[in-house]
Amino acid sequence: MKEEYDIIVVGAGPAGSMAARFAAEKGVSVLMLEKDRDVGYPVRCGEAISKAGVEEFIDSNELWIKAHINKFSFIAPDETEVLLQFDSEQEGYVLERRIFDYELAKTAVNTGAQILTRTYVNGLLFDDDKVAGVKYEHNGEQKELKAKIVIAADGVESRVGRWAGLKTHIDFRDMECCTQITAANINVDPNTLYFYFGEEFAPEGYFWIFPKGDNIANIGLGVSGMIGKKKSAQSFLNSFMEKYYPQAPILTTIAGGVPSAVTLDKISAPGIALVGDAARQVNPLSGGGIASGMIGASIAGRIAGEAIKMNKLDHLLTYDKAWHDRLGRRHETFNRIKEGIFNFSDEKFNIIAHSINKIPFEKRTLGRVFRTALIKQPSLIIDIAKVFVI
Amino acid sequence: MEYRQAKTGVLMIEILPDKCDFCGCCVGVCPEDAIELKEAEIFIIDERCTNCSKCIWSCPIEVIMFNKEGVVAK
Numbered sequence: 212m213k214e215e216y217d218i219i220v221v222g223a224g225p226a227g228s229m230a231a232r233f234a235a236e237k238g239v240s241v242l243m244l245e246k247d248r249d250v251g252y253p254v255r256c257g258e259a260i261s262k263a264g265v266e267e268f269i270d271s272n273e274l275w276i277k278a279h280i281n282k283f284s285f286i287a288p289d290e291t292e293v294l295l296q297f298d299s300e301q302e303g304y305v306l307e308r309r310i311f312d313y314e315l316a317k318t319a320v321n322t323g324a325q326i327l328t329r330t331y332v333n334g335l336l337f338d339d340d341k342v343a344g345v346k347y348e349h350n351g352e353q354k355e356l357k358a359k360i361v362i363a364a365d366g367v368e369s370r371v372g373r374w375a376g377l378k379t380h381i382d383f384r385d386m387e388c389c390t391q392i393t394a395a396n397i398n399v400d401p402n403t404l405y406f407y408f409g410e411e412f413a414p415e416g417y418f419w420i421f422p423k424g425d426n427i428a429n430i431g432l433g434v435s436g437m438i439g440k441k442k443s444a445q446s447f448l449n450s451f452m453e454k455y456y457p458q459a460p461i462l463t464t465i466a467g468g469v470p471s472a473v474t475l476d477k478i479s480a481p482g483i484a485l486v487g488d489a490a491r492q493v494n495p496l497s498g499g500g501i502a503s504g505m506i507g508a509s510i511a512g513r514i515a516g517e518a519i520k521m522n523k524l525d526h527l528l529t530y531d532k533a534w535h536d537r538l539g540r541r542h543e544t545f546n547r548i549k550e551g552i553f554n555f556s557d558e559k560f561n562i563i564a565h566s567i568n569k570i571p572f573e574k575r576t577l578g579r580v581f582r583t584a585l586i587k588q589p590s591l592i593i594d595i596a597k598v599f600v601i
Numbered sequence: 602m603e604y605r606q607a608k609t610g611v612l613m614i615e616i617l618p619d620k621c622d623f624c625g626c627c628v629g630v631c632p633e634d635a636i637e638l639k640e641a642e643i644f645i646i647d648e649r650c651t652n653c654s655k656c657i658w659s660c661p662i663e664v665i666m667f668n669k670e671g672v673v674a675k
Contacts, residue, residue, distance in 0.1 A: 436659040439660070
């Protein structure tokens with residue numbers, strides 16, 4: 212441990228590790244602080260991602276790939292199934308995040324970043340108005356550590372940004388509140404992601420079954436906090452399991468939140484940048500946040516490293532624009548689409564499913580499916596086919 | 602009876618730590634930064650809470666409760 216670091220990253224999930232790695236690549240000193248005792252555990256994620264989203268940062272490795280995905284199955288409220296197959300370059304994975312996150316952290320450490328687990332950051336140090344380090348608890352002791360730049364990768368709960376005066380709390384209506392189990396004896400196709408829509412499954416959200424090989428699958432759902440007011444995610448999950456898989460042994464049970472909204476107005480301030488879920492860099496339509504979080508973090512890490520090297524800390528503030536140019540603006544489009552879909556009635560989902568099934572299976576591309584869906588909702592005619600790509 | 606204090610008087614929000622999964626939904630939606638969450642420890646910072654209930658609505662597993670009588674001091 213050094214007395215002072217150029218950059219401290221709070222959180223060692225995929226975003227934290229990528230921020231640390233891309234900063235360390237610039238030859239500056241970087242320390243990651245992780246509150247839990249392990250990197251990668253507990254997992255709070257459905258674990259699905261596109262191959263392209265992974266390979267921008269790490270070579271694919273069967274160590275952490277539990278399923279190769281080449282089909283989506285969308286299930287309408289009346290249980291009409293719309294099956295969609297895609298070609299190999301659009302392949303997706305279901306990950307073993309416990310291992311994946313660990314391997315990502317290793318790539319950060321291999322570029323020279325350091326890491327300290329069981330370290331709970333509970334405040335910031337300031338130099339005038341500029342963030343100048345962190346206060347943290349480690350092994351029961353309260354300590355302080357100075358840094359020129361702090362990168363907050365502290366996830367959905369994100370408090371670090373708030374302490375720096377950034378507005379990070381998320382409207383409860385935009386929080387997708389999720390529960391998920393990993394269950395055995397689930398006989399689904401091992402290469403298909405299943406998405407269920409409608410009032411019964413997951414109003415203002417979706418229900419998923421993501422296979423993990425050997426008839427094991429992640430089964431879960433997210434509903435908006437607006438729905439949670441009346442019925443919790445857990446109740447929806449219990450109803451589903453009783454109806455479809457009453458005998459399935461349950462291996463793990465987790466809860467989690469997905470900030471399903473556009474990126475925060477400001478994701479940098481003097482001495483601090485926010486990345487990943489903390490910055491709300493989640494694709495608000497799919498709820499996928501691993502790839503987009505890593506992209507945001509890699510930009511922030513690189514810019515932070517450059518700022519230190521140039522001895523020009525203001526350079527950090529260019530991160531907002533760089534993120535918006537790369538993905539932020541696209542997320543704004545996705546968010547508008549999400550808001551449209553939130554308002555679909557069960558009947559509308561059913562009608563859309565029936566019309567899509569009239570397209571012959573071999574001609575069903577994601578673009579064509581969405582075009583068909585959009586005829587029923589013309590105000591949403593936008594570049595929707597790119598939705599699940601990142 | 603001695604109640605814990607909230608910003609508006611009596612604290613009415615209660616988290617059941619034994620049932621909590623420490624997922625952070627409630628912390629993410631709290632407008633007052635009134636919830637402290639460590640690895641496997643969670644509590645409400647009494648003097649910041651306004652009893653707004655957003656944490657209750659966003660809890661996926663129903664471990665946050667509203668007690669209109671107030672939460673008794675521990």
